[in-house]
Amino acid sequence: MNGHRVIELFERWAKPTLAMEGDPIGLHIGTLNKEISRVLVTLDVTPAVIQEAIDNHCELIIAHHPPIFRKLKAVDTSTPVGAMIEKCIKHDIAVYAAHTNLDIAAGGVNDMLAQALELEDIEILTETYSERVMKLAVFIPETHADAMRQALAGAGAGEIGDYEHVSYSMKGQGRFRPAEGADPFIGEIGKLELVDEEKIEVVFPTSKKARVVKAMLNAHPYEEVAYDIYTLDIEANEHGLGRIGRVHDMNLEQFASYVKQKLGVPFVRVTGDFSKSVTKIAVIGGDGNKYIYDAKRAGADVLVTGDMYFHTAQDAETIGLSIVDPGHHVEAIMKQGTVDYMTELLKNEKKAPEFIASTISTEPFKLV
Structure with a gap:
């Protein structure tokens, strides 16, 4: 799976918008524009963790604590941080950090x-964060209504509290006349058409708008889709x-x-x-x-x-x-927790990478 796709799926859970202001999350080292077969999940990035990634043939490390927390003026490979960056690049290992966004995320x-x-x-x-709610109303032939409801639910629309696949439908009739140059799914050029349609309404958080609209357009049989989107005066998804x-x-x-x-x-x-x-x-x-x-x-x-x-x-x-x-160091609980979450999330994805929890303890303190 391409690295960008891996992180796109991960960020559906630990959304970057959840991160506290100034938190240096995201890609820190390397590139995501490559195929990923194994991902190492760690609390911290240390020389031992990088070696563990090399030994396990991992192309990507997802860390909770950002390895580059403050801006670097130079990548001096004689310094500890510079040496780690050099080793990752030499072995083509990308490093991605999810910090406060993973703290805040539901299930994080x-x-x-x-x-x-x-x-x-x-x-x-x-x-720390809440999203506005939007509503989509789309008009579709009755024959395609069920497929549209499934597509919208799959894109994350219609989730209210502990309920999924929430929608409202109203039956009616749609009228249109295809003009010259149209390629109608139903009807003929120049003739007024009357179609039994359903109006489907669903709500979704603003962050899912692009995905919901794309799913709607892909599931609709018409070349020109009639739909409305508007913002509601309510909030959802408090984080x-x-x-x-x-x-x-x-x-x-x-x-x-x-x-x-x-x-x-x-x-x-x-x-x-x-x-x-x-x-x-x-x-x-x-x-x-x-x-x-x-x-x-x-x-x-x-x-x-x-x-x-x-x-x-x-x-x-x-x-x-x-x-x-x-x-x-109790935050190390995120290693196995992230592996479990992402393995479940990607179980139906083709060529999903394997997620591995680091076995290296990065706890610096010892009792004497």
Whole structure:
């Protein structure tokens, strides 16, 4: 499968529009204009990970943490970053980064962490993005209406909450007279035609407009298609950083041990009263220092996040929010999670590449 097609499918999940402003997501090294048979999924790009990609004959690496986070003034191959870029290029390995867009995406890193902790009644912690909703109304012969509904659903139209293939139809009659130069599917040049038609209406988020219109045009038998598109005064597909949900009642000490066990880490850092009962839990992958007040406003008893600063932890104590810090590296949950998601997404695609989870731990800290 061509690399552009692989990333096009991946970005239907981790949409670039979800990324926080200034986040350097996207292609970092190499080209996507080539055939891809194997993709290595990793948290970080390190020399060991690149060698793993070489050993597994991978043409593409999808990383969560961007390898080039700040602009480079030069690619000096005597530096660690320059040497990694050189090695990737020499072995024709492209590197693509999906950072906050993968954090925010439904089913992405924060959902993976919330599910690993078996949170219930999961909601978004901090909304960062929402889309306007559009409606399409298309007029089509009754004989082709079912095929049109299927095509629109396949393009992502007609999804409302937990429901798919949602549409509304109204039967009527269409009138037209083909003029000279027309190539009518129904009717004759110069003769007024009356056709039994259906008006099909579906809604979709604005980001899917191009795909929905293309599917509609491809499924329609007429050379000139009659349709309307308009924006609705409602929002859908709310997205955001972090998740908040509930666990069964336990105290903070028990919950800290629970996090250790569920996320598979050797230790956690904890602030707060160990005897305090906790039930409402906020979780943010990576560095969640900015979100202690969001967690408190949402009613969280505990915020599970990494890289907690000393003074931020003190501030959290002051506002009555406990912290459980399992480290930044718990985001490594995205490796197998991404492999599973993309394997399922591409199961019906011809020549779909194999997705492989990196086995290299990029956790830099050790306990002594």
